[in-house]
Every structure is written in C-alpha cells, then in structure tokens.
Amino acid sequence: MPVVVVESPAKAKTINKYLGSDYTVLASYGHVRDLPPKDGSVDPEHGFEMTWEVASDSKKHVKAIADALKEDNALILATDPDREGEAISWHLEETLRARRAIKKDTPVSRVVFNAITKSAVTEAMKNPRTVDEPLVHAYLARRALDYLVGFNLSPVLWRKLPGAKSAGRVQSVCLRLIVEREMEIEAFRAREYWTVTAVLETPRGQSYEARLVTLGGQKLDKFDLATATDAELAVKAIESRDFTVASVEAKPATRNPAPPFMTSTLQQEASRKFGFGARQTMQAAQRLYEAGIITYMRTDGIDMAPEAVMAARDAIKDRYGADYVPKSPRMYKNKAKNAQEAHECIRPTEMTRDPSKLKVTDDDQRKLYDLIWKRTIASQMEAARLERTTVEVESADHQVALRATGQVVMFDGFLKVYEEGRDDVEDGDDKRLPQIMQGEPARKDKITPEQHFTQPPPRYTEATLVKRMEELGIGRPSTYASIVTTIQDRGYVLKDKNRLVPEDKGRLVTAFLSNYFSRYVGYEFTANLEDELDDVSAGARDYHEVLDRFWKDFSAAIAETADLRISEVLEKIDEVLAPHLYPPREDGSDPRICPKCGAGRLNLKTARSGGAFIGCTNYPDCRYTRSLSAVNGDDGSELDGKVLGHDGEDEISLRIGRFGPYVQRGEATEEVPKPPRASLPKGWKPEEIDLDKALMLLSLPREIGPHPEDGETVEAGIGRYGPFVKHGKKYANLPDVEEVFTIGMNRAVEVLAQKKTRGGGTAAKPLRQLGEHPEKGGAIDVMAGRYGPYVKWEKVNATLPKDVEPGDVTLEQAVELIDAKAAKGGKTKAKAAPAKTAKAPKAAGKTARKATAKTAKPTARTKSTKAAE
Secondary structure, eight states: OOEEEESOHHHHHHHHHHHGGGSEEEEOOSOSEEOOSSTTSEEGGGTTEEEEEEOGGGHHHHHHHHHHHHHOOOEEEOOOSSHHHHHHHHHHHHHHHHTTOSOTTOOEEEOOOSBOSHHHHHHHHTSOBOOOHHHHHHHHHHHHHHHHHHHHHHHHHHHHSTTOOOOOTTHHHHHHHHHHHHHHHHHOOOOEEEEEEEEEEOTTSOEEEEEEEEETTEEOOTTSSOSHHHHHHHHHHHHTSOEEEEEEEEEEEEEOOOOOBOHHHHHHHHHHHHOOOHHHHHHHHHHHHHTTSBBOSOOSOOOOOHHHHHHHHHHHHHHHOGGGSOSSOOOOOOOOSSGGGOOOOBOBSOTTOOGGGOOOOOHHHHHHHHHHHHHHHHHTSOOEEEEEEEEEEEETTSSEEEEEEEEEEEEOGGGGTOOOOOSSOOOOOOOOOOOOOTTOEEEEEEEEEEEEEOOOOOOOOHHHHHHHHHHHTOSOGGGHHHHHHHHHHTTSEEEETTEEEEOHHHHHHHHHHHHHSGGGGOHHHHHHHHHHHHHHHTTSSOHHHHHHHHHHHHHHHHHHTTTOOHHHHHHHHHHHTHHHHSOOOTTOOOTTBOTTTSSSBEEEEEOTTSSEEEEETTTTTOOOEEOTTOOTTTTOGGGTTEEEEEETTEEEEEEEETTEEEEEESOOOSSOSSOOEEEOOTTOOGGGOOHHHHHHHHTOSEEEEEOTTTOOEEEEEEETTEEEEEETTEEEEOSOGGGGGTOOHHHHHHHHHHSOBTTBOSOOOOSEEEEEOTTTOSEEEEEOOTTSOEEEETTEEEEOOTTOOGGGOOHHHHHHHHHHHHHHTSSOOOOOOOEEEOOOOOSSOHHHHHHTHHHHSOOOTTSOOTTTO
8 A cells, every 4th residue: 555645634634535445644744854943054165055854743753654664665745736845745755765764666756636635636646746856946945045044144133133033034025014114104294185075966856976176177186175275265166156967978897807816815815804814814724725625725826727617617607697607718827937836726626615505613714715715706707897987067167177976887797706805995986876967957965175184005914915025026925924924923013903013123123134134135136036946946047056146145245244333233223213213303303302301312222131222321310211113202201200199208100111101119229229110001001190000000919818728828910921819839810900909819719729730739610612532532622821722632732823712713623733732742852863965066066066966856766865864
C-alpha cells in the first residue's frame, strides 16, 4: 500500500475515505522543518547555504511516515497545490532520505488536487509527477530573503531603536502604508463647502429631489458655495424663480458580475460584509476546503474549470430560469504571473450544494460558504440591464439649473444573487425617479442648503489594505493574511473598529527604516523583487542570482548603520515625525515649547522598558511627558498636576505620565522619592476623576476580611492582568473594575472557588460543555484561563485562536485543536542537531555552482542524498 502524505489530520481523514484501504494516509502537520531562529542558518559567504532543522514536535510525525514506509515501499506526496505545498513535499522527501526511510527502489511521486473530492483525488492519483524544482527554488529564495532581512535588520533595530521588536521584508513595507496613511490623516485640513437640493413635484403630484448645478449662468464647482452666506443666496435664487423640465435623457446601461474569488478578493469581501479579519477568513476557508466543500483557498487565479462553468450554468438555469444564463460562458483572465502558481478560483466543489442546507455548524464557515457560492454563481449569470435617467430642470432665464439622476433596473440578472461590496460609500445615482416629461413645470416644494466638509482619507481596513498591496504588487495574494496578522501581533498596528491604526512602535520603526533603509521599504523595489521571485517559480531566473544581487546591496546598507549613535537616530526620527508630534498650535506659539514649564523644549525620548514618549528638556526639574499619539491637546496635558484635594496633610493630584494618567499622594522628596501612585483603570477618563475616586484607587489593595475557612485575609485590587481578588497566593480575576470597590466576602469566596490553581483546589467551572470526544470519549469543555479561553479534554489543554470566541467554538473545532495539541506531545524536547541541506552555490563562478548543484535542487527519487545525510 502506498503511503500518502498530506498536511493536516482533517485532510487525511477526508482523503482516506476516498482512497480506501489500498492506501495509508498520514499527516505531516504542516512544515516538518525550518531554518533555526539563530545566526548562520543562511550563509551568504558560501553560496547561501541553508541549515535546516526538524522541529521537535514534527519528529514523531516524520517517524510515523518513516515507519509506514518500512511496510509500504511507495511514497505519494499530496500536499497543497501551491509554492508552500511544494516546499513541504520537498522537505519531507529530503528528511526521509536523510533518515534512509526512502530506499533506492522506493518510488516517490507528487500529486496535486485543487479540491478534496473523490473525483479530484482519484484523478490526481492517475497523474503523478515529481516535485517541481522551480517552485521549490522560489520558496528557497523567499525563505532566504525573509531570513536575511529579519536576522540582520532586527538586531540593528534593537541596538539603535530601543523598544523595537523586529522587521520583515514585506511586513515593514505593509506597515509603512498604514503609517503614511495615518500621517496623511493628521496633516489633513478640512475644507468647508455647501450644496443646495430642492424637492420638486410633477404636475401629477409625484416628488423627486434635484441638486443645484448652475447659478448665475455658471456651472458650479465643488467649492463655489464656500460659506453659509453663499448657500443662502443660492436658496433665494431658486425661491425667486419658476422652473421647467428642460430635458429628460434615459440611457441604457449594463452591469457585469465580478469574477470568482481568489484569495485576496475573498479576504476583502469577507471583511466588507462580515467584518472578518484576513486570518479569520483563511481559517474558515481552510476547514471548508479540508471538508471537500470548496476548492483550494490559496490561489492567485480567477479562472474556473470548464466542467465547473457548465455545472454553474446548469444550476442557474434550474434555480432562476434560462433568462439568467448568458448565451456563452463567461471567461475570466487569470491574474497569476505564471502557470506553475496559477490555480483555479475559489468555488464550491458542487454547484448544487445549497448554502442553507450546508451540514456545517460553525457560523463563520456557513457565512463564508454562502458568500463563495453566491459569488461563483453570479459570475456566470447574465448581466444586469439598467436605465440611467438624467433630468435637467432650468429657470426661464437660464441663470439657475438643477439636476436629478436615477436609475431603473430593467432586468436584475446577476443582482438577483449577489452584489459586490464597496469599501467606501459613494454618492450613487441609483434613486428611483417618477415619470417626468420634458417641458412640464417643476413645482418647488422644499429647498435645503447643507453644509459639508472634505474628509481625510480613511484608515485602512484589512480589506482596503490588501487591495492596496495588490495594486502595488507588494507580497502575493496567498500571503496577505499572514502579513497583516504579523504586524498586529508585533504590536506595531492596532485594530480599532475594524480600522488599522499604527501604534507608536510602528511609527518609530517606519521612520527609522524609511531614513536608513529607504530602498528596502520602497514600494517599487519590493514589487520588482516579487516579480523576480515569480520569474524563479516560472523557471526563468536563477534564484542564487536574485539572492546575490539583493545581499550585496543590503549588507552594505547594514554596515553603514554600524556607527550610528542612538541619540543621532532619535534626532533624525524626531525631525521626520515633527509634523505629527508637534502640530501647529491655535495661538501660533512654538509647538515645541513645553506646555507645563514654558521654558523647556519637547523632544523624543525612549524608555528603558521599550517604546518612546515626548518629554521636556528641563527634566528632572520639569517632568512633563506624553505619548507620541497624544497630540492636538488630546493628551490630557492640561490636567497634568491638577490638585484634586487633600487627604489630611497630603495633596492628592492627577498626573499624566508616559504610560498614561495616574493619581499621586504628595510630592517626591529625598525621604520619599516614589510617593504612592495608582494608574487609572481602563475606561476611567482623567477629566472625570475627583478626590473620592483618587482616594479609592490609592487605598488599593482593599481588605475584604478574613476567609471563613482559614481566617487568612482576602483582598481586592487592580493588577497587571486587571481587577482581582486574592487569598494567600491564590488569585482570581474579576470581570469589572467597579467590583473591586464593592465586592463582599460571599462573592469573593465564590470567585476564588471557581478558580483552579496549579496546586489543586476546587475545579473551575467550564464556560461551555461541548460534549464527548467522538472517537476517544471523555468530556470536552471550553474553559476560561489566565491567558485566554481554551478547550480541555482530560489532561490536554488547547488555547483558542485569538479570533475565535468561546461561544462560537464547535465540537469539531475543539477536537481538531485538541488532536493538534496532543500530537505536539506537551513538553518541548531538546533541539535536534541541525542538518545542512539545500546547499546553494556561491554567487560567482561556474565551478562553485557546479560543485553544489546537487544540493541546491530539490531531491527527486534518483538524486544523491549526500547533502541531506
């Protein structure tokens, strides 16, 4: 029986049903090895030789595959049909050859299928091939580039910009987009303008709305009515005249459907319609794919298989009638750069599978499938036929004119099923108009002037950011989710109401890179490098040449920063960010003058704990500080030092520090260098703090009383992880800050009893009970943990992903998380000794290239295994 290897256990389970007992289907659980996270894993001095290491939690999976090959001497690599899947297959083959699990007579083949259906899998088995060398070379080049940038640029950031975490080849460019958009918003100055609309009435008593477009015989531009006075004069001009319909023009128009989804457009539309993040979308799509419900979800292609097109047309005819089926199938041009990476669009595997009857309990998956089904069906439907009408209404002297626009849907076509969302609201002309005849009078009913202000460009959502990256050619659609997720995980960007806002650290990193590594965060440079990597995957370019050319310039840029002093870097960043940090003041005074002491100047400073803040040069005499993002007087600086009252002889004051507002008892002295302080809890506004609230905070922790069992004191307070109650060494979180000041003993004992401690005690109550493990038995529960919710089965605890809510977890999801955690084996084992493989030749010299050619290429079944060993 051949051994078939796929990535995930869920995928293995589905495929095993189709292949039956004639095959052994095992999972690799993703990548089995990677570059160790340390210096020297990619060696530019020796032809970019790469050192790979089998992950500790992957060893058991590799062993299982190797053990299976002892009995079944045939290996079929069936990983995902993209560059990453090709790389996993290559890594598996290399690793198994190094273990001598693959013998000389072991046939090794590669199969790919775009959908996990019986027909797709069985057809793939009939068409095996070898591992695609150009695709693996493209993977090696990307992995080496990302490593070289991360492990050479990140230390520069750590040394020169305290608090910065790391930098990435594509992530840093993505971050630059977000920071630059925020600076555009901050630099924006709103401009006032007015419009005037009139409700007009036909002789038949039907009303419609028209907008003023001509005044004084001249066409109005957007800013011609600049003030309320201008608008009022326009209103009087309309009121003093009678109007007649000068023309009614109706033009036929058509609207064609959007193409089927590829990865990036699916992420954009799921964000628009459901507010899904890129990662959330891809997780739901992954599960749908592994269940055989949709085709592969990482694709740059928008074309559809001919049989799928015909199935969609049949489904449209059966459901909506022949009028909704175009005479010929719609063809969409593939946007992928080359055939190797050009996969089919994301579509249902069965066009007749109705979304309402989908046997999936997860809400995200149901929503996403409904979206994919509608988009796919709509893409093969007839165009919508519209009639767009423009009505011109004029005064007899032609000095004043108004215009009404609208449209009528004559045939809905694809709109019956689906309409693509919009990122930004636009002034549409889709209003319905009554019957209006040329030459008839237009009686004035109501005239309304309306004030407007120009709006700054909106912050990016994940959808609009992905769209912008796609336009610039930065990254590739199949990688956008991980890029957008990474910059949020690093704390460079915060998502607020679905919009991406740069954090202070993100601004600093962007300012640093834009000044000292401007080429490598350049949009054109990054896009051109992506094109070169696409050429590699197409077999049109040698990846060693790409790496060599990049490294030559990049290493020189790194060397140039060696002598930079931190103070010099801060001065430069302070200068670059000055328009943001020190915006003009309304009174025209110097924005860098300290608002507290009036003598010192404000400048950028870094904190030992990381990050940066604005401080006064008169420190320590003046302790004024504020955060980078607190500008235009919204930092609460006017409240800094505000005396709230006295408690005995102690003055109680409100302070604004680099880490936010706090209250303080007394002043710092030589005897008491650090007077009692208490930070304001989240949600407490500085302007609402009074003496009573300040004293409540300063009195914490609050003693509740002796515990009824052992008499030990129970306390309530606010700590690093929020409000809590404490009994001895046992802590339990409270849901609300206000409860810290009101909680009594009965409630405290109850909360503490629900908290499970490491050393035993009363077991915590589950948030939800999901049921029994379907294969192994035993209850599966959703629990609340100190570091977030998790699912529990026996002694296995699996943390929920950040974007999964405890109330949304299904039993199926929980089993998958538990199985994956159990497979990792709990404790981390000692790292394996790294094995050097994929030795790339030196950039220069044919002799060196030839000497290492065998190790630079993917291993086929007849290749030498010397490097892998």
